[in-house]
Amino acid sequence: MVNFIIRIIRLFKGLFRLMGVDYKQLESILRVKLTMGNRRGFSTSSKKKDSSNQLLLQTFVYAVLGIFVGTLINSVGHTFTAYVYIFLVIMSMIALMMISEFSVVLIDTRDNAILLPRPINNRTLTVAKILHIAIYLLQLSLSLSIASFVFTIFNYGFAVALFFLFLIFLATLFTLFLTCLFYLGLMRLVNGEKLKDILVYFQIGMAIIFMGAYQLLPRLIEMNDLYNAQLAVEWWTYLIPPAWFAGSIASLTTSVFSTGDILFLALALFAPILGLWIIVKYLSPKFNYRLSQMEAISSKPEKKTIQKGKSVKFVDKLGELLTRNITEKTAFKMIWKMSGRDRKYKQTVFPAFGYVFVLIAVTVLGKHGEAKWENLIESKLYLLFLYLNVMAAFSACLNIIYSDEPKSSWFYKALPIARPGDIIAGSIKAILTKYFAPLHLIIGALIVYFWSYTILPDIFYSLISITVISVFVTASQSKALPFSQEKMSQDSGSNFIKGILIMISAGFLGAIHWGLTFIDYGVLFALPFMFGLQHLSFRYVKKIQWNQIED
Amino acid sequence: METNTVISIKNLHKAYKNGASVNQVLKGVDLEIQSGQIIGYIGPNGAGKSTTVKILCGILTDFEGDIKVLGMDLRTQDIEIKKRIGYIPENAALYDTLTPSEYLQFVGELHGMEEGNIRTKIARLLDLFEMKAHANERMNSFSKGMKQKILIISGLIHNPDIIFMDEPLSGLDANAVIIVKRVLQQLAKEGKTIFYSSHIMDVVEKISDRIILIDNGVVLADGSYADLNSESDNESLENLFTKLTGNSGHSETANEIINVFEN
Ligand SMILES: Nc1ncnc2c1ncn2[C@@H]1O[C@H](COP(=O)(O)OP(=O)(O)OP(=O)(O)O)[C@@H](O)[C@H]1O
Numbered sequence: 029m030v031n032f033i034i035r036i037i038r039l040f041k042g043l044f045r046l047m048g049v050d051y052k053q054l055e056s057i058l059r060v061k062l063t064m065g066n067r068r069g070f071s072t073s074s075k076k077k078d079s080s081n082q083l084l085l086q087t088f089v090y091a092v093l094g095i096f097v098g099t100l101i102n103s104v105g106h107t108f109t110a111y112v113y114i115f116l117v118i119m120s121m122i123a124l125m126m127i128s129e130f131s132v133v134l135i136d137t138r139d140n141a142i143l144l145p146r147p148i149n150n151r152t153l154t155v156a157k158i159l160h161i162a163i164y165l166l167q168l169s170l171s172l173s174i175a176s177f178v179f180t181i182f183n184y185g186f187a188v189a190l191f192f193l194f195l196i197f198l199a200t201l202f203t204l205f206l207t208c209l210f211y212l213g214l215m216r217l218v219n220g221e222k223l224k225d226i227l228v229y230f231q232i233g234m235a236i237i238f239m240g241a242y243q244l245l246p247r248l249i250e251m252n253d254l255y256n257a258q259l260a261v262e263w264w265t266y267l268i269p270p271a272w273f274a275g276s277i278a279s280l281t282t283s284v285f286s287t288g289d290i291l292f293l294a295l296a297l298f299a300p301i302l303g304l305w306i307i308v309k310y311l312s313p314k315f316n317y318r319l320s321q322m323e324a325i326s327s328k329p330e331k332k333t334i335q336k337g338k339s340v341k342f343v344d345k346l347g348e349l350l351t352r353n354i355t356e357k358t359a360f361k362m363i364w365k366m367s368g369r370d371r372k373y374k375q376t377v378f379p380a381f382g383y384v385f386v387l388i389a390v391t392v393l394g395k396h397g398e399a400k401w402e403n404l405i406e407s408k409l410y411l412l413f414l415y416l417n418v419m420a421a422f423s424a425c426l427n428i429i430y431s432d433e434p435k436s437s438w439f440y441k442a443l444p445i446a447r448p449g450d451i452i453a454g455s456i457k458a459i460l461t462k463y464f465a466p467l468h469l470i471i472g473a474l475i476v477y478f479w480s481y482t483i484l485p486d487i488f489y490s491l492i493s494i495t496v497i498s499v500f501v502t503a504s505q506s507k508a509l510p511f512s513q514e515k516m517s518q519d520s521g522s523n524f525i526k527g528i529l530i531m532i533s534a535g536f537l538g539a540i541h542w543g544l545t546f547i548d549y550g551v552l553f554a555l556p557f558m559f560g561l562q563h564l565s566f567r568y569v570k571k572i573q574w575n576q577i578e579d
Numbered sequence: 580m581e582t583n584t585v586i587s588i589k590n591l592h593k594a595y596k597n598g599a600s601v602n603q604v605l606k607g608v609d610l611e612i613q614s615g616q617i618i619g620y621i622g623p624n625g626a627g628k629s630t631t632v633k634i635l636c637g638i639l640t641d642f643e644g645d646i647k648v649l650g651m652d653l654r655t656q657d658i659e660i661k662k663r664i665g666y667i668p669e670n671a672a673l674y675d676t677l678t679p680s681e682y683l684q685f686v687g688e689l690h691g692m693e694e695g696n697i698r699t700k701i702a703r704l705l706d707l708f709e710m711k712a713h714a715n716e717r718m719n720s721f722s723k724g725m726k727q728k729i730l731i732i733s734g735l736i737h738n739p740d741i742i743f744m745d746e747p748l749s750g751l752d753a754n755a756v757i758i759v760k761r762v763l764q765q766l767a768k769e770g771k772t773i774f775y776s777s778h779i780m781d782v783v784e785k786i787s788d789r790i791i792l793i794d795n796g797v798v799l800a801d802g803s804y805a806d807l808n809s810e811s812d813n814e815s816l817e818n819l820f821t822k823l824t825g826n827s828g829h830s831e832t833a834n835e836i837i838n839v840f841e842n
């Protein structure tokens with residue numbers, strides 16, 4: 029894949045030379061950058077040189093995703109409207125992907141020490157960086173639009189389809205311009221570690237939006253409405269970039285060129301070129317400058333004094349209350365703080381919290397209509413809402429062993445701790461109290477609002493029962509100390525197992541709970557029993573010995 | 580061998596701006612450095628050593644003052660300068676998902692070296708640094724010293740005239756330290772200039788032709804070890820360092836620390 033891309037770039041050798049670029053250096057930089065991108069996210073221990081092919085894998089995944097986009101061509105009757113949607117989806121997907129997936133690749137502060145002291149002229153460095161981003165974006169946008177391309181051939185013929193690809197190319201350039209603006213804006217506001225933090229929140233938001241859109245949109249949009257949708261062209265339509273490209277292609281399919289169409293065409297052609305010119309001329313040097321400023325800041329973290337204020341005391345009190353010995357309490361406090369700071373943790377766990385609400389929304393919206401809403405209130409659907417939260421609990425607990433910097437967990441080994449089980453117990457308690465419990469209470473509050481306060485015992489019962497199962501599952505699934513493992517993106521197999529575990533556990537607990545609701549005061553009576561089980565579960569965790577711990 | 584000035588720094592100022600706060604790191608540094616010398620650049624943590632080196636290598640460009648390297652102006656002829664200098668950074672900045680062969684190949688290409696030449700050089704150097712067995716492993720599993728060896732090779736591979744090294748010996752084993760020291764001395768003898776910062780005082784004392792001490796952004800002392808020592812009687816560089824940076828009473832501090840630990 030890398031060689032293939034390089035070969036395409038080589039076709040433009042002459043052009044680059046004309047621009048004052050040292051082509052050999054350009055090719056070396058691109059080759060190295062692409063190779064690294066290709067190896068990204070795979071196990072660090074892998075010794076083989078080319079065991080990975082991220083790029084090809086991604087292309088495939090996006091091509092499949094693109095099929096959904098492509099079907100818009102036939103499911104929307106109005107050509108212009110259909111293509112507005114297509115360009116809108118593709119442009120926003122690549123922009124978001126860019127920010128969420130490739131920030132690490134782009135904001136690479138190692139470049140300062142590696143590339144800047146070498147005799148590379150500014151032009152070459154700038155072009156190399158832009159090409160690197162452009163290659164990623166094009167890879168994304170082209171694989172996303174393969175399906176649309178095919179649909180376009182069937183509907184409007186080959187010539188129009190080719191023009192469509194050309195427009196995708198231009199749209200990508202324009203998106204590149206927009207994302208560059210975004211990055212620069214962000215870097216102006218914050219730098220170093222803070223920037224990376226913000227990007228993580230961005231990723232979390234993205235994950236939730238994707239999941240939400242995927243689940244909700246099909247339910248909200250009636251196929252008929254979609255087919256009959258028609259965007260009228262108003263004066264402000266000319267301000268929406270996807271409309272430029274859609275307008276150009278729509279006019280080609282009808283071969284009628286009004287003034288408006290020509291304006292669209294002109295915007296589609298010249299805006300990206302102008303954007304590219306602005307990037308090369310103004311944005312890229314600024315970007316490089318900001319990047320060169322970033323290095324030491326990120327290696328020497330900003331002086332962030334953490335005030336020992338009320339919240340710390342609150343955590344201390346909670347720790348006191350919920351733990352039994354000093355090791356456990358220390359672990360509780362440590363993990364409480366660290367879980368809010370470890371990027372890898374936030375990045376994998378926070379989306380799950382969002383999903384819980386997305387799924388609740390899906391269930392509620394799936395039943396729109398007055399009559400159904402009445403039924404909902406009479407049903408025991410609240411149980412489903414409560415047990416959906418198993419997802420958040422499991423995700424929070426099972427990910428606690430992973431970290432960005434697993435190496436820094438050596439100190440557990442160095443400390444004279446008799447039973448590592450205490451650390452694990454303390455950390456599970458911290459995680460459940462910090463994330464799962466508040467979330468559960470929010471869901472509980474919503475339920476009380478819609479149903480009635482008589483559900484309160486159920487809320488507490490479910491809180492405890494989910495805690496019990498999370499403790500057992502965490503302790504049996506992954507016997508490792510908190511933040512001590514490196515997460516490998518290859519474990520999708522074990523993700524699948526986790527998914528199954530979540531479903532089975534939620535179903536099982538929900539079923540028992542459902543059974544209890546048929547007995548008068550059943551849930552109330554079961555509560556003490558559950559407390560007992562909870563006690564036992566932590567006993568079980570605390571028994572974990574050093575020899576059972578993975579490193 | 581005739582010596583001539585290869586680096587001249589006049590009134591160098593550098594401040595880091597982070598939002599509203601300004602950290603003035605270099606406050607008027609003046610230096611003239613001759614070829615064929617090993618310069619030991621020392622100073623307390625945060626004195627601005629790495630900052631100076633980064634400026635001289637063209638990594639940081641927003642400084643004030645005039646700098647000429649090899650007779651060329653650093654602001655306008657940076658590319659020409661960069662062709663003839665080598666830099667070994669302080670924290671192991673490497674593209675560590677690459678293998679040493681791939682990385683060094685890349686560095687060679689950036690310097691416009693001829694492909695066959697790069698290859699034979701890499702093979703020889705990796706062998707000499709006892710890294711041959713790891714030539715095709717990804718560097719993210721390397722130890723600190725292993726990475727440091729690759730950094731050293733990558734800074735020297737294009738046969739530069741001036742070599743800037745920031746803590747070059749950190750993490751190296753005793754054998755490698757001896758070898759690198761010899762290499763540096765030999766290179767200096769051939770007329771190359773070596774400008775390096777270090778905290779290992781006895782190494783600095785032994786191999787430097789000239790020692791420059793900075794603190795608080797200004798040069799505190801400058802001269803050969805013998806020069807620095809002329810006023811006091813035969814003190815170790817370590818003691819000189821202490822005296823010049825105005826830090827005494829180490830044993831009190833140590834006692835104090837122990838007190839804190841034991842209570
Ligand atoms: N990118 C940066 N942004 C802001 N401040 C910086 C940056 N890089 C360095 N500094 C500050 O500049 C000062 C000098 O740093 P420098 O790295 O040059 O010190 P040093 O002499 O190399 O120290 P050491 O012996 O620890 O390597 C320090 O106060 C440091 O905090």
Ligand SMILES: [Mg+2]
Pocket residue numbers: 628629630669745
């Ligand atoms: Mg330093």
